[in-house]
Amino acid sequence: MRIAINSAALAKLSISTIILGPICLGVFATLLNAFGQNPFIEPNPIWYDPTVSFLRTPGLSKAITVTLFTGIMSTVLSVILALSFCAFFIHGKHRSRALFFITPILAAPHAAIAIGLTFLIAPSGWLFRVIGLFFDFRNPPDFFTINDPLGLSLILGLVVKELPFLIFVIASSLTQIPIRRHVCEARALGYDLTISWLKVIVPQIWPLIRLPIFVVLAYSLSNVDMAIVLGPKNPPVLSVMLLRMFVSPDISLMMQASAGALVQLLIVLTVFVCFYFSERTVKIIGKAWICRGCRHSCFSDITLWLARFSIFVLLVAWVSMLLLVLWSFAWHWQWPAVFPQEISTKIWTRSSLGSISLVYNSLLLACAAATFAIVLTIWWCQTEKRERKRSPSLIPTTLCIPLFVPQLAFLFGLNVFFIKTGMNGSLLAVIWAHLMYVFPYVFIVLTNPWHSLEPRIIKSASALGAGPLKQLFIIKIPILLPLIFSAIAIGMAVSIAQFLPTLFMGEGRLSTLTTEALALSSGSDRRVLGVLASLQALIPWIVYLMAYFIPLFIFRNRRGLSGAV
Amino acid sequence: MGLVLKKITIKSQEGKLLIRALSLKVSNGEIYSVMGPSGVGKSTLLDAIAGNLSDMFILSGTVELDGVDISFLPSERRRIGLLYQDAVLFPHLSVGQNLAFGLKIKNQNRFNSKKIVDKALWQAGLEGLYDRDPETLSGGQKSRAALMRTLLSEPRALLLDEPFSNLDLDTREEMRTFIFGLIAERNIPVLMVTHDADDALAARGPTHVLQPN
Numbered sequence: 001m002r003i004a005i006n007s008a009a010l011a012k013l014s015i016s017t018i019i020l021g022p023i024c025l026g027v028f029a030t031l032l033n034a035f036g037q038n039p040f041i042e043p044n045p046i047w048y049d050p051t052v053s054f055l056r057t058p059g060l061s062k063a064i065t066v067t068l069f070t071g072i073m074s075t076v077l078s079v080i081l082a083l084s085f086c087a088f089f090i091h092g093k094h095r096s097r098a099l100f101f102i103t104p105i106l107a108a109p110h111a112a113i114a115i116g117l118t119f120l121i122a123p124s125g126w127l128f129r130v131i132g133l134f135f136d137f138r139n140p141p142d143f144f145t146i147n148d149p150l151g152l153s154l155i156l157g158l159v160v161k162e163l164p165f166l167i168f169v170i171a172s173s174l175t176q177i178p179i180r181r182h183v184c185e186a187r188a189l190g191y192d193l194t195i196s197w198l199k200v201i202v203p204q205i206w207p208l209i210r211l212p213i214f215v216v217l218a219y220s221l222s223n224v225d226m227a228i229v230l231g232p233k234n235p236p237v238l239s240v241m242l243l244r245m246f247v248s249p250d251i252s253l254m255m256q257a258s259a260g261a262l263v264q265l266l267i268v269l270t271v272f273v274c275f276y277f278s279e280r281t282v283k284i285i286g287k288a289w290i291c292r293g294c295r296h297s298c299f300s301d302i303t304l305w306l307a308r309f310s311i312f313v314l315l316v317a318w319v320s321m322l323l324l325v326l327w328s329f330a331w332h333w334q335w336p337a338v339f340p341q342e343i344s345t346k347i348w349t350r351s352s353l354g355s356i357s358l359v360y361n362s363l364l365l366a367c368a369a370a371t372f373a374i375v376l377t378i379w380w381c382q383t384e385k386r387e388r389k390r391s392p393s394l395i396p397t398t399l400c401i402p403l404f405v406p407q408l409a410f411l412f413g414l415n416v417f418f419i420k421t422g423m424n425g426s427l428l429a430v431i432w433a434h435l436m437y438v439f440p441y442v443f444i445v446l447t448n449p450w451h452s453l454e455p456r457i458i459k460s461a462s463a464l465g466a467g468p469l470k471q472l473f474i475i476k477i478p479i480l481l482p483l484i485f486s487a488i489a490i491g492m493a494v495s496i497a498q499f500l501p502t503l504f505m506g507e508g509r510l511s512t513l514t515t516e517a518l519a520l521s522s523g524s525d526r527r528v529l530g531v532l533a534s535l536q537a538l539i540p541w542i543v544y545l546m547a548y549f550i551p552l553f554i555f556r557n558r559r560g561l562s563g564a565v
Numbered sequence: 566m567g568l569v570l571k572k573i574t575i576k577s578q579e580g581k582l583l584i585r586a587l588s589l590k591v592s593n594g595e596i597y598s599v600m601g602p603s604g605v606g607k608s609t610l611l612d613a614i615a616g617n618l619s620d621m622f623i624l625s626g627t628v629e630l631d632g633v634d635i636s637f638l639p640s641e642r643r644r645i646g647l648l649y650q651d652a653v654l655f656p657h658l659s660v661g662q663n664l665a666f667g668l669k670i671k672n673q674n675r676f677n678s679k680k681i682v683d684k685a686l687w688q689a690g691l692e693g694l695y696d697r698d699p700e701t702l703s704g705g706q707k708s709r710a711a712l713m714r715t716l717l718s719e720p721r722a723l724l725l726d727e728p729f730s731n732l733d734l735d736t737r738e739e740m741r742t743f744i745f746g747l748i749a750e751r752n753i754p755v756l757m758v759t760h761d762a763d764d765a766l767a768a769r770g771p772t773h774v775l776q777p778n
Contacts, residue, residue: 093620181653184617187640188647189667189718196641199666203657290658291665291678295641 011383015376019399019439022432025417026410027265033258033413039420041251050255054263057256059235064267067238070151070231071221072271074158079213081159081313082166084306087197090171091179099171102164105317107544108537109497111514114157114229115521115533116320119327121145121153124335126323132336140335147233154231160317161226162216163310166209173208177201194300199290210279215403217275221268222406225499225514229521238264242408243500258412265409272404321537327530347527355513355535362496362512362539364427369434370491373442374484380443381450382472399443402436411504418505425507433501438491445487450480482551489547493540513539566631567592568614568722568754573626575609575618582778583622584610589773591722591754596745598765599758601775607758610775611724614756615647616640630722630754646720648744650727652711654699660710661686661695667714685713689743705736712744716751723748725757729764741767 034051036044044050054060089098105113120126124140131137146153179201186196227237235241242264245257327333328347330340411433418424457479458471466474477484499514506515517532568591575584583606591597601607612618614628617640627636635643654663664682679695686692689709691702699707708728715723728744729737745768748755759765765772 178653180619181649182655184612184615184640185647185649185653185655186666187617188615188643188645188720188724189715190641190644192639192641200655200657204655287658287662291662291668293665293668293678 008383011379015380016398018376018432019436020401022414022436023402023405023410026412026414027405029413029416030258030261030409031413033255033416034262036255038255038416040416041254044255051259054256054259057241057260060241063235063238063241066149066151066232066235067221067264067267068271070154070158070227070237071217074155074162074220075213075217077155077159078162078166078216081163081306081310082170083202084303085163085167085310086170086174087194087201087303088307089311090167091174095171098167101314102167103544104321104537104541105161105164105314106168107493107540108317108321109225109493109514109540110157110161110223111225111229111497111499111518111521112324112533112537113161113317113320114226115517115529116322116324116537117153117157117160117316118146118229118521119323119526119530120316120320121156126319126338129336129338133338137336146230149232151232151237154227154237156316157226157230158220158223160313160320162220163313164317166212166216169209169212170205173205174201176208177204190295192296192300194303195295195297198299198303203286203290211397211400214272214275215400217271218268218404218406221271222264222408224407225497225518228518238267239406239408246408246412246504254412257408261406261408261412264406268404268406324530324533324537327526328534330527330530347531351528351531355531358511358513358516358532359535359539361510362514362536363492365431365434365498365502365510365512366492366495366539366543368431369438369495370442370488372431372435373439373491374446374487376439377443377446377487378450378472378477381447382468384451400440403440407500411500415504415507425505425509427510429505430502430510433505434495434498437498437501438494441494442487442491445490446480446483449483450476453479481554485547485551489540489543492543496536496540567595568756569629570614571627571629573610573613573624573628575606575613576623578621578623584775585778586626587773587775588626589771591756591770593754594749594752596748596755596757596768596770598768598770598772599756599775600760600762600765600772602777603760605775605777607760607775608726611647611726611756611758615645615724616643644719644721646715646718646723648708648711648715648723648725648728650730652704652707654702654707654711654714656699658699659695660691660697660699660702663699663710664714664717667717681717685717686710688747689713703736704732705740708732708740709743712747716747720753722753723751723755725755725759727759727761728757730759730761 032038035047036050085098088094118125122128122140123143123145125145128137128141128145182200182204183193183196186200187193191199222239224239224243227240228243231237231240236244238260242257242260245253245260326340329343329345331344331346332342333340414433415424418426418429423429453476457475496512497514498512499518502510502512502515513532513536517529517536520529520532570587570589573584573587574582576582587610589597599607599610609618609622613622613624616635616638618624624636627634629635630643630645635645654660655666658666661679661682664685665678668678668681683692683695686694689712691706691710691713694702694706699710702710708731712728725744729740732740741764755768755770757764757768
């Protein structure tokens with residue numbers, strides 16, 4: 001019997017297994033743990049015992065409340081600010097300047113921004129040093145400006161980091177509609193600029209930005225890196241509470257933590273459902289408002305003020321990043337001095353020995369994960385092209401599942417599975433975990449342009465005798481090289497920012513800039529932290545710059561091919 | 566009274582002259598045709614009158630409507646309707662909602678708004694299409710819907726940007742009769758940009774030919 005192997009089906013199956021398989025296995029293993037079944041611990045005879053114990057954890061209800069408050073508030077604020085910013089600054093002559101302004105913030109990892117923000121708003125931070133010029137503070141004021149029990153500083157941190165991401169997403173979606181003509185048409189009908197934007201443009205781009213908003217929502221509800229630095233301490237947000245249980249020396253807490261991870265997954269899913277129904281309600285109310293004929297409203301002024309406020313938020317991100325660099329060179333900087341009393345490179349030279357291995361590990365993981373992601377994406381696109389089929393819209397959404405599932409819900413379970421197979425703590429296991437987060441971004445960046453490649457070019461190559469491999473390596477990859485470099489840069493930036501996948505899969509044996517910076521984030525020497533966080537932010541910037549300039553250099557004599565970052 | 570352009574000059578930021586000192590007067594109820602080859606600046610002129618001129622251009626001269634200088638008013642306060650060649654209907658709204666979007670009366674209640682829009686749809690021969698997706702309409706239907714939306718906003722002047730160029734010959738004739746008929750009822754000044762002499766003839770108004778600079 002002859003079995004015909006469909007190459008596209010094989011590619012899709014393999015890639016889906018590589019990306020989604022670990023999540024399924026991990027969630028399954030977490031589920032077993034939550035029900036008292038762990039191959040390395042004596043099984044708990046009462047299957048619901050870990051869940052009951054977890055639900056009795058002191059401070060749990062407060063942790064869940066703060067998690068919901070910070071996650072939902074930061075997402076809603078980020079969306080409102082991003083839409084307001086884009087109404088004024090992301091089309092027309094401001095577009096390129098605005099994108100230039102947000103790209104470095106976009107490239108910097110969450111942890112680096114969070115650490116920079118503590119340097120700015122902590123009671124002994126730069127902001128209070130400046131205020132101290134007018135109020136003569138002898139000591140840093142006794143305020144809860146970070147780690148406050150309500151999670152307000154965490155909300156600020158999340159908004160500062162997610163706002164540029166959403167602006168970037170909206171800017172990309174705006175290229176798909178004739179924005180200028182639609183705004184002109186609405187203005188000719190008597191609607192002012194802001195109302196035209198709200199009534200005509202926002203409803204059109206909403207379907208395109210919905211998915212990224214869900215990604216932001218999932219991250220805000222389950223993030224650990226920012227919550228460790230900026231979030232409340234006792235009780236912390238749910239994700240940090242679970243992490244403390246997972247890494248506790250008391251291994252009996254692991255089952256409770258697994259039950260907690262499932263509760264967290266349930267919370268995220270519930271918020272998704274609520275968000276979906278809220279969206280439907282807003283849509284119905286919004287459509288009625290659109291057709292009421294109201295040309296001007298208080299929304300115009302509010303939107304303008306929100307747009308101005310969003311610039312302020314972006315400036316906060318910039319100042320935070322600059323403070324990272326400033327602290328890394330501050331040999332002597334006592335309270336209440338606004339600027340360092342002595343600048344030196346000593347911290348960099350002293351930290352360099354330790355930092356080299358961290359940079360090496362970070363770059364190794366980033367390069368490997370980005371390369372694997374590129375290879376898998378090209379494999380997917382190439383087989384799909386041969387089959388002459390368009391990717392069903394469900395597939396890319398499915399491949400983005402790693403971005404929606406809280407990391408704690410499957411990473412511990414996955415580690416249990418890796419221990420069983422002897423892969424635990426290996427470099428391959430960490431790369432695989434990074435790949436799950438790098439792949440969706442690389443896939444999104446590369447797929448559409450790959451399929452939009454002028455088909456007559458490939459037909460001509462084929463007519464000249466080039467087979468599929470020759471077409472791939474001689475025609476497609478060189479033409480799409482600028483874009484491939486962009487995808488690699490984005491993939492590397494995503495990998496460098498990973499904290500929990502490195503911590504769980506590396507079992508503490510593999511340290512990166514992110515894991516080290518977060519380990520030192522509470523109570524360490526700010527100067528050392530400044531060096532680590534600066535490196536963490538600088539490396540993605542350098543990678544972005546390389547991705548821009550290398551194709552420019554390679555194709556300096558080809559006007560049609562240039563940098564695509 | 567009507568729409569008056571006084572010494573309108575449009576230059577690109579690089580200094581390239583597009584339109585030099587154009588003056589013309591469009592009286593109420595009159596359809597004034599502006600013709601000229603592609604790239605001469607016809608659509609840019611309409612953008613300038615409507616207040617939508619891109620930052621890439623520099624405008625001098627004045628635009629007066631009913632004796633009032635509106636040159637410095639933002640687009641939405643000029644009350645000048647715009648109709649493009651490919652009838653820009655908002656794709657996220659149904660045909661009826663597109664028309665309701667143009668309704669001038671503030672804070673319409675839903676019942677009144679529906680009644681007015683239904684009447685407009687009937688006038689445009691689009692009855693029963695309130696809930697239709699605009700993408701499913703034919704070219705002629707789209708143009709009629711776009712015109713009705715503009716007229717529901719009660720403009721004080723109307724600018725037509727090659728309104729018939731995307732239509733086939735039969736539909737074009739039908740649309741000319743429809744649009745010019747409705748405009749005549751409103752008694753407002755209309756400036757039409759076209760490269761088709763038949764359109765200008767059918768408008769039965771004065772014609773100005775823009776020359777390349």
